[in-house]
Amino acid sequence: MEVFEPAEYRARLAKAQALMAEAGLAALFLTTEPEIRYFTGFLTRFWESPTRPWFLVVPVQGDPVAVIPAIGAHLMGQSWISDIRTWAAPDYADDGVGLLAETLRELVPEGGRIGLPSGLESHLRMPLADWARLGGMIGGRAFTADASILRHLRMVKSPAEVARIREACAIAGRAFARVPEIARAGLPLSEVFRRFQMLCLEEGADWVSYLAGGAGPDGYGDVISPATDAPLQTGDVLMLDTGVVHGGYFCDYDRNWAVGRASDVACDGHVRVIEATQAGFEAARPGATAADLFHAMNSVLGGGATGRLGHGLGMQLTEWPSLIPADHTVLEPGMVLTLEPGFGIAPGWSIVHEENIVVTGTGAEWLSSPASSALPVLEG
16 A cells, blocks of 8 residues: 555645646546545556556545445555445456446536546546446536646645655666676676666566566667667667556656676766756746746757657656656646657667656756766676
């Protein structure tokens, strides 16, 4: 269970209800893990199973109501939520839809509008057939978009949330510092990945939900590939990009190493991405936009960036906003971001660097300990 004091969740609820009242919403209807956990603290890896749907109704007045499979009643009962309604799932005839419709009719007045996160980076986690059936079971009530309330609330982290992310970053940092213990020329990249995940667990990660990276001469082709059994070669640049989880919150940053020796090309590319990261850090302040950070980093890279250069971070590995020219989200204190510039050292090959920061009242603060511009060298 994600342990925050009940006051943390009540503060989130109060903010949500104020925004709901402004938007004319009688309730929010939530179906995904981070949305439900945001208001309840319900933390379980049981979400890996797609068998059962889970629902939370947040009324404009009063406490949230959980409508969940009976298997989750004990764990949800350890949270601050007191109204927990369950059914024996899976039920092929009525997998919670009847109970959910009854709850919505009770909490939402006739003619009321029920907000559902509907924009980019949102999804509905229930069978589409049940969703269609639900609409005909709630009477004169209507589903509508949630006016981006969930997006806005989750973008700005509380001090308690920032502390969790900071500790996740520290855990990954201790594991990164130990990479020379587990990586050297001749070792398969797949073995490095396995050993690095073990280091993360040893250093305090609850689990390692994400690990990607690459290795190649002076750089790598992408930053999302799973590891192969190809052995590290002298002259390779190795990159590991990890999202360890601590108390339900992610870090997301990477580190680069040269294997055996560092070429001038690799060293120069590494310096460039470090300088770009610093430019993004200096641009991160209240009132700036996500696009401003993109342009600050892209100018150091020579203007050639084609993808995003960072994103939000929190209960999910990637959150809103994206650091792209088209994203004009205004930065606020409490927003946690990644800075992730990449530099092309040759056609199809690049070096990428990533750090984690939090926007403060006066600028930004590092959550990951920023890397040196000098490219570290592993045993050849």
